[in-house]
Amino acid sequence: MSVERPPVSPRASHPSIDALTERERDVVAGLLRGLTNKRIGEELGISHRTVEVHRAHVMRKLGTPTLAALLTAVLPQRNKLSDR
Template sequence: MSKIVHIIDDDPVVCNSIRLLLEIEGIEAKTYFSAADFLSAIGPHDCGCVVTDVRLPGMSGVDLLALIAARGLNFPVIVITGQADVPLAVHAMKQGAVDFLEKPFGDAVLVASVRKALQRNFTAPGKDAAPHEVRARLATLTSRERDVLEGLVVGKSNKSIANELGISFRTVEIYRANLMKKTQASSLPELVRMAISVQDRLS
């Protein structure tokens, strides 16, 4: 069974550039301009992974995630988002997306995310840190660091978090760097994923 990446974006330039990048890496890819086009083209036994913009005409990337889950389809989903759409991307992760990539992202970042999603699809889900390890890391956070983390988890920008907490933008950046170091997260999506996995312990 071939490992196919299904790319969904209403911009043909974006679709084709991602497809060409993946094909250069030896990864088969197909493109669609809407979630409806994708859903009408695939069958119940198809597999691979999906790379989709969070904002699409008609059905959104988040709505697509819900339908994939409802139909029992075997497609890990990577969500692409602009900075203004980070809250939507965080919501998508809560709905089951395996990663989100904030524009602009590098080619290597996208390829690495796709390879991880395909591996997750064809074997077992990737081993993230165990819940008890995540809780132990979160336990090392200061009260203010936890405040910043809670803002990031719901998709707030550094500027919004700074305004709400009454601190400077630069101070938020320092807290955010501390969060990455203490939790051992390599990216914002990974940090959000870790926090969501034990969200009942954040408060």
């Protein structure tokens, strides 16, 4: 069973992080700082596995298949993220 995807618009190349939850934004902020899932989890008081789940949700919401693509998409929007 294949799922038909809508056409990609120029805006879709950098999806907005506005749809992310606060915790997902916290995880993204840690990724932008170059932290590991383990270290992000330690800072947020959650397990590294929970960080992995949040990261997967972020990647799905933003349509980014890799960590590099995720960072490329959110880097221009880093001012919307909290500084932990």
